[in-house]
Amino acid sequence: MFELLCIFTSGGLVLWNQGNLWSPLNILIATVLQQERTHLSQFIHNGYIMKWDLLPKFDLIFAAVYQELYPIFFVEKLLQAMKEKFEYLLEKKNIPLRKIHFEEDFQIIYNEWKKESKLYKRNTETPEEFNLFIPAIKSNEGSSEKSPKKSLSKTKPSSEKKKPIKKATIKGIDDKVTKKKIEELDVSKDKTQNNTKNLEFLKGEISDSDSDENQELGFFSRFANKVKSFTGNKEIVKQDIAPLVSEFQNTLIQKNVGETISEQLCTSVSNSLLHTKTASFTSLATTFKVTLSNSIEKLLTPQNYKNxxxxxxxxxxxxxxxxxxxxxxxxxxxxxxxxxxxxxxxxxxxxxxxxxxxxxxxxxxxxxxxxxxxxxxxxxxxxxxxxxxxxxxxxxxxxxxxxxxxxxxxxxxxxxxxxxxxxxxxxxxxxxxxxxxxxxxxxxxxxxxxxxxxxxxxxxxxxxxxxxxxxxxxxxxxxxxxxxxxxxxxxxxxxxxxxxxxxxxxxxxxxxxxxxxxxxxxxxxx
CATH class of the missing domain: 3.40.50.300 (P-loop containing nucleotide triphosphate hydrolases)
Structure with a gap:
């Protein structure tokens, strides 16, 4: 199926691999990874498709190579699962990078991924099966019945029998005016507090029940983030770096760099910095500028220079x-x-x-x-x-x-x-x-x-x-x-x-x- 699956460092050290077709990967490294084109979703060369995922905090690259004639579904999900498992072994298990034996873990990931791929393929080949997936209609209480979905990272076997799916019915318009409905339409009172908490809970952002403690933690958290933005050691997340991407992109455009190229280059730098930490006493803006400067300098001094x-x-x-x-x-x-x-x-x-x-x-x-x-x-x-x-x-x-x-x-x-x-x-x-x-x-x-x-x-x-x-x-x-x-x-x-x-x-x-x-x-x- 795959010509090559591998995990390697940006310095070229191969930590794990299956398959031995290295020539397309060498082209990928020289043409995409070294040229700061990691924003691309895939790279095609001489009949081979290459896809990759990055783990910047450990300087790791996860890559897959397969033939263009034989497309494979969900390659991104496989690479994502490999990356998450590798990160877990490094961070939670504290296993040294070179001592990770990944083969058994990979087989478990691969088998789960294969099942999901086959299920997707079977569903696409028999479109009538999609009639089973009927979107749930929200009830008056605001809750909805969700269709179960399998994911690569969370798959649990269930011994319960499948329940017969009821057809959704749409009720007619109720034009009766009641006291309860009038209260629901009253916007002068704060009716959104409970709904907001429910929404936060669904997003995984609900806080503890002790409001005083939450306010105290929130204050110190905000204070700590402000200190870190000046002194460094702050983990870089997307919402923090997004304004810098826009700012430096506009700067490059004003200096006669093409708009598309400016966007691609800044996005590539942004992706390489996500979930890493700024150096001590270094602001995020300085970190971004230094990384962008190094990337541009690297581009302008290519390895194929002709003397x-x-x-x-x-x-x-x-x-x-x-x-x-x-x-x-x-x-x-x-x-x-x-x-x-x-x-x-x-x-x-x-x-x-x-x-x-x-x-x-x-x-x-x-x-x-x-x-x-x-x-x-x-x-x-x-x-x-x-x-x-x-x-x-x-x-x-x-x-x-x-x-x-x-x-x-x-x-x-x-x-x-x-x-x-x-x-x-x-x-x-x-x-x-x-x-x-x-x-x-x-x-x-x-x-x-x-x-x-x-x-x-x-x-x-x-x-x-x-x-x-x-x-x-x-x-x-x-x-x-x-x-x-x-x-x-x-x-x-x-x-x-x-x-x-x-x-x-x-x-x-x-x-x-x-x-x-x-x-x-x-x-x-x-």
């Missing part, structure tokens, strides 16, 4: 050209960014460069590159306009190999992301030449439009290249023009998981910098 200089020097040692393809829409500064990267590799790594003019569509594109090549004193390879870009790039790479040139910088035509006829030649160029890195060039000013451009370029390349390859990294231009509205950087990385290689901070060649994640975080949350 172009290091990789180009490694390729030089192997005596093979290092090939970089630049793509993006019109007018974002692709050619200028290409020239800046060429200058960076030439000055920092003492590498030889050749520029390949593969924008054979736009008039003046080759002439623009020639200005850069003359200024940088590097050769330009071009075959005029109207040629197939993929073949031009292939010839440029051949020249680089024959002449021992270290790096090939390939300029491509600017194209709108939804223009199918222009996206195909880009995919063909990647297919033919298999470059070392494909770089998307976008503006830091555009916000959500830039996210759409990047995601569409990435998706189209993945669909149309033979290897399913997409964009490898991002260069953000005009970063010096956005002041503190640096949200586009976060939006692009969060949406695709692609690293930002460089940011453009001016018009001159040296004005190309590595992204400082701490500076971005400071600007976003200031």
């Amino acid at each position: 172009i200089l290091r990789d180009a020097l490694a390729a030089k040692n192997l005596r093979t050209p290092y090939v970089i393809v630049f793509c993006g829409i019109n007018g974002v500064g692709k050619s200028t960014s290409l020239a800046k990267v060429g200058y960076y590799l030439k000055t920092k790594g003492k590498l030889s460069i050749i520029i390949a003019a593969c924008d054979t569509f736009r008039s003046g594109a080759i002439e623009q590159l020639r200005v850069h090549s003359n200024t940088l004193e590097v050769p330009l390879f071009e075959q005029g306009y109207g040629k197939e870009p993929g073949f031009v790039a292939r010839e440029a790479i051949k020249v680089a190999k024959n002449q021992g040139i270290d790096v090939v910088l390939i300029d491509t035509a600017g194209r709108m992301q939804h223009n199918e006829s222009l996206m195909v030649p880009l995919a063909t160029l990647v297919n033919i030449n298999n470059p070392d890195i494909v770089v998307f060039v976008g503006e830091a000013l555009v916000g959500n439009d830039g996210v759409d451009q990047l995601m569409t370029f990435n998706k189209t390349l993945m669909e149309k290249t033979e290897s399913g390859r997409g964009v490898d990294g991002i260069i953000l231009t005009k970063f010096d023009s956005v002041d503190d509205k640096v949200g586009a950087a976060l939006s692009m990385v969060y949406s695709t998981g692609k690293p930002i290689l460089f940011i453009g901070v001016g018009e001159r060649y040296p004005h190309l910098k590595r992204l400082n994640a701490k500076t971005v975080v400071k600007s976003l949350l200031s």
Whole structure:
């Protein structure tokens, strides 16, 4: 049924598992858990569905992997029951984390869950059985008869025979006026006290009968919570953290982060903090801000970062050209960014460069590159306009190999992301030449439009290249023009998981910098 069920820590220590299909779980960790996307209800990859539940106070993750072709009901309930049992063993039984033998407990949980799943499946297959579940009609006293429901955590066998279910009847309107009815309609008196207590009892919130003691406890409880909000050690609950989620979400939106991304990121941070405790002498707001800051910084320094200089020097040692393809829409500064990267590799790594003019569509594109090549004193390879870009790039790479040139910088035509006829030649160029890195060039000013451009370029390349390859990294231009509205950087990385290689901070060649994640975080949350 399941390909994998497992319990593991965020540090990667597997505490318990059934099944051994680890590859989808590795994708889940890299793509969802490490990228702060835990707000998602599930993740689908290569025909497998992955679902998970978190126990933040013990830093634990409960995960299930199963085939998309064979859907399973109530996976969330199974994970929830596993989590509750594990938490019980840790807190109530005080069993050390690594000494928990979970197999027997799991079998009990699994068998109960399986019964419930089968019951649900049987009921959905025979809809006529649902006629048995007739909603009870409230009586005059305000009580109602409830239908019994089985739950995974509370299932008790009953030896009582089932009683025949009476059909509900609806009485007609009673239009007689009595003294009792007049009193019931009198709103001048406080008639709600008993009903409120009944409601509290049903919610499990009823207090003791001694009202003086309750008032005293309530005062000290409120006083203690206020002290804890200043001094820390207060358990974080949803109603306390909800205003902070809204506040920080609005802050991110004002800094040019996409609305959906802001909501998802803040919700993910909120979920990770629930039922944990604030540190000593640390407020909840500070705790949330620090956690959010760490999450954003982690996102902006992904593990799949490409160090172009290091990789180009490694390729030089192997005596093979290092090939970089630049793509993006019109007018974002692709050619200028290409020239800046060429200058960076030439000055920092003492590498030889050749520029390949593969924008054979736009008039003046080759002439623009020639200005850069003359200024940088590097050769330009071009075959005029109207040629197939993929073949031009292939010839440029051949020249680089024959002449021992270290790096090939390939300029491509600017194209709108939804223009199918222009996206195909880009995919063909990647297919033919298999470059070392494909770089998307976008503006830091555009916000959500830039996210759409990047995601569409990435998706189209993945669909149309033979290897399913997409964009490898991002260069953000005009970063010096956005002041503190640096949200586009976060939006692009969060949406695709692609690293930002460089940011453009001016018009001159040296004005190309590595992204400082701490500076971005400071600007976003200031």
